[in-house]
Amino acid sequence: MTKPNSRILELTTIxxxxxxxxxxxxxxxxxxVIIKTESTNNQISNMDTENGSYPIWGQKFxxxxxxxxxxxxxxxxxxxxYGDHAVGSVKVER
Structure with a gap:
């Protein structure tokens, strides 16, 4: 459900x-993958446990x-x- 003054963005982590x-x-x-926006809760993909450096998520948000x-x-x-590590990130601007 869309909140007032907001819009829905459909993203697929491949x-x-x-x-x-x-x-x-x-x-x-x-x-x-963690999807972050300026003021909403983060969304987190499923964890790929098998494909190492070539992960596959195929998850829609x-x-x-x-x-x-x-x-x-x-x-x-x-x-x-050894813990939780950042691999990389990208900021997508409109």
Whole structure:
């Protein structure tokens, strides 16, 4: 349901290619995507546990974007025994 003064943005997280951590360490498993907007709750994709540096999510999201929002951010993260790590991010502006 759309909130007043907002719009729905449909996003699909598809996959990643050749993802690495700092120092070009290959990712073995447990990657996911966080969708962030200026003033709404973050949405998190399912975790890919099998495809390492070539994750596949194939997940569709309906993101409630405030009308005043000028961008959203996609952040890829990886969870391993040493903690939760940022792999990369992109800021998409309208």
């Amino acid at each position: 996959s990643g290619e050749s993802l690495t951590l700092a120092g070009n360490r290959r990712i073995k498993k447990n990657t996911y 309906n993101v409630n974007m405030p009308m005043h929002a000028t961008f959203f951010t996609l952040e890829v993260r990886c969870k391993n025994s």
